[in-house]
Amino acid sequence: MDNIYIRKANYYETDQMGIVHHSNHIRYFEEARLYFMHSIGCDAAEMEQAGIIIPNVDAYAKYEKPIRFSDEVRITVRLEKFNGATMRYTYTAVLAGGEIAAEGFTTHCFVGRDFKPMTLKRKFPDYYAKLKKAAEETAAQP
Amino acid sequence: MDNIYIRKANYYETDQMGIVHHSNHIRYFEEARLYFMHSIGCDAAEMEQAGIIIPNVDAYAKYEKPIRFSDEVRITVRLEKFNGATMRYTYTAVLAGGEIAAEGFTTHCFVGRDFKPMTLKRKFPDYYAKLKKAAEETAAQP
Amino acid sequence: MDNIYIRKANYYETDQMGIVHHSNHIRYFEEARLYFMHSIGCDAAEMEQAGIIIPNVDAYAKYEKPIRFSDEVRITVRLEKFNGATMRYTYTAVLAGGEIAAEGFTTHCFVGRDFKPMTLKRKFPDYYAKLKKAAEETAAQP
Amino acid sequence: MDNIYIRKANYYETDQMGIVHHSNHIRYFEEARLYFMHSIGCDAAEMEQAGIIIPNVDAYAKYEKPIRFSDEVRITVRLEKFNGATMRYTYTAVLAGGEIAAEGFTTHCFVGRDFKPMTLKRKFPDYYAKLKKAAEETAAQP
Numbered sequence: 165m166d167n168i169y170i171r172k173a174n175y176y177e178t179d180q181m182g183i184v185h186h187s188n189h190i191r192y193f194e195e196a197r198l199y200f201m202h203s204i205g206c207d208a209a210e211m212e213q214a215g216i217i218i219p220n221v222d223a224y225a226k227y228e229k230p231i232r233f234s235d236e237v238r239i240t241v242r243l244e245k246f247n248g249a250t251m252r253y254t255y256t257a258v259l260a261g262g263e264i265a266a267e268g269f270t271t272h273c274f275v276g277r278d279f280k281p282m283t284l285k286r287k288f289p290d291y292y293a294k295l296k297k298a299a300e301e302t303a304a305q306p
Numbered sequence: 307m308d309n310i311y312i313r314k315a316n317y318y319e320t321d322q323m324g325i326v327h328h329s330n331h332i333r334y335f336e337e338a339r340l341y342f343m344h345s346i347g348c349d350a351a352e353m354e355q356a357g358i359i360i361p362n363v364d365a366y367a368k369y370e371k372p373i374r375f376s377d378e379v380r381i382t383v384r385l386e387k388f389n390g391a392t393m394r395y396t397y398t399a400v401l402a403g404g405e406i407a408a409e410g411f412t413t414h415c416f417v418g419r420d421f422k423p424m425t426l427k428r429k430f431p432d433y434y435a436k437l438k439k440a441a442e443e444t445a446a447q448p
Numbered sequence: 449m450d451n452i453y454i455r456k457a458n459y460y461e462t463d464q465m466g467i468v469h470h471s472n473h474i475r476y477f478e479e480a481r482l483y484f485m486h487s488i489g490c491d492a493a494e495m496e497q498a499g500i501i502i503p504n505v506d507a508y509a510k511y512e513k514p515i516r517f518s519d520e521v522r523i524t525v526r527l528e529k530f531n532g533a534t535m536r537y538t539y540t541a542v543l544a545g546g547e548i549a550a551e552g553f554t555t556h557c558f559v560g561r562d563f564k565p566m567t568l569k570r571k572f573p574d575y576y577a578k579l580k581k582a583a584e585e586t587a588a589q590p
Numbered sequence: 591m592d593n594i595y596i597r598k599a600n601y602y603e604t605d606q607m608g609i610v611h612h613s614n615h616i617r618y619f620e621e622a623r624l625y626f627m628h629s630i631g632c633d634a635a636e637m638e639q640a641g642i643i644i645p646n647v648d649a650y651a652k653y654e655k656p657i658r659f660s661d662e663v664r665i666t667v668r669l670e671k672f673n674g675a676t677m678r679y680t681y682t683a684v685l686a687g688g689e690i691a692a693e694g695f696t697t698h699c700f701v702g703r704d705f706k707p708m709t710l711k712r713k714f715p716d717y718y719a720k721l722k723k724a725a726e727e728t729a730a731q732p
Contacts, residue, residue: 175464187330191600503612503656
């Protein structure tokens with residue numbers, strides 16, 4: 165389980181304020197979440213191939229410090245809740261100096277290719293078990 | 307005061323789920339907010355020229371129905387709170403058929419070119435008055 | 449046939465140079481192309497539904513004048529070549545004052561859902577005829 | 591001098607074709623170019639701080655193979671031409687299996703904060719020397 169994702173801010177992600185545009189934090193969160201999911205054996209590309217689409221139910225970001233071009237950002241992901249039908253992640257993005265750049269959360273559900281909701285437990289017990297375990301490990305962390 | 311902003315979803319805004327990627331709703335909200343602000347005499351380009359930068363403090367979106375390529379989206383903006391130091395907008399994005407695609411809010415503060423917080427009231431009474439009036443008109447709406 | 453597409457530059461499309469990031473011109477070209485195609489009865493959403501995917505073979509943009517936030521950009525699209533297997537568009541993006549902001553071209557092919565090349569003529573004679581006619585009309589323009 | 595830049599394709603970079611949208615290749619090229627420039631002591635953030643803005647004069651991409659979500663892409667950058675007033679880079683993006691995904695080039699000039707062209711040689715001899723040397727090393731490569 166690797167729940168720390170590191171990346172640098174790209175030039176094209178800045179806006180004319182000279183800082184990373186606030187919509188991109190939502191994209192950074194996605195990168196971090198998919199990295200984490202891959203690390204626990206829940207690769208999003210493989211899950212989609214198996215027919216599991218994972219859309220966002222909501223997304224929230226709170227901006228504390230601007231991220232600037234070429235800043236290294238370290239994002240800690242936590243799977244706060246998982247019940248087979250929905251899951252919620254929280255994110256903390258920290259700059260190299262240790263200041264929090266942003267915090268946030270996203271909620272997700274699982275749908276089939278027809279966009280109808282599904283629960284993982286019966287149809288995909290393997291993915292269910294992995295996410296369940298990750299949620300428990302997250303809860304056990306300090 | 308024009309608080310209804312209409313636009314079509316672009317092809318490049320979709321992702322491999324076949325729907326508009328959830329980060330783009332945050333960008334649609336920005337478009338709608340800046341359109342509204344322009345309509346009340348608070349043009350963001352002019353305000354920046356005058357030294358008023360308006361970063362996001364936070365942003366939230368709740369996704370109800372997917373937006374698909376070429377869907378027309380009608381976004382209603384409301385300036386829910388304004389006190390000269392911060393302001394909060396809410397957004398409702400509706401599809402052509404009348405279903406709500408997404409709802410959300412964003413909070414903003416005002417900073418100078420040095421990114422230090424400022425209040426509009428003393429230094430920019432004209433912009434203060436316009437935003438104050440718009441917030442009152444929003445509150446008076448049904 | 450409507451080959452002039454108008455739109456305003458969005459805040460989130462700028463970068464820290466204070467101008468629209470050069471990758472976005474490629475997106476503007478796409479918007480203009482799909483608008484034009486829709487106007488001649490070749491709606492990309494409908495074509496995809498029918499199994500015609502239209503990827504880019506290449507894309508080029510030459511940047512003459514910066515586009516700034518809230519600038520109105522008027523893009524003229526011309527279908528320069530079409531032979532049923534590939535098509536090439538050219539674009540001229542003009543600012544409100546009449547200066548050319550950018551010029552460019554894109555080449556496209558037609559593929560099925562399996563990403564294998566196809567020609568429109570036999571399988572989709574209706575779309576073939578419409579694009580053929582548009583290419584001829586474009587050629588006849590001054 | 592490190593002219594090989596590696597990164598993975600992000601989910602939000604795909605479109606409803608199920609592949610990375612063609613505008614993003616232009617962004618990948620920028621990432622690769624800025625990575626290379628940093629490696630030769632020409633950090634774009636530092637150069638901007640010193641008053642050197644480096645806009646695009648043009649950009650071209652040819653798409654050979656689709657890039658899909660989570661594909662690792664390896665981009666080789668070559669500084670083909672540099673004369674103090676303009677520079678041209680070429681790019682080759684290769685997938686993990688060895689197939690070329692895309693090739694392209696970009697041309698750049700140097701401008702001051704007022705967007706007026708400048709030549710590096712007299713005002714910034716240090717940056718001039720580094721880019722000159724990199725162009726020569728590139729030319730000497732097989």
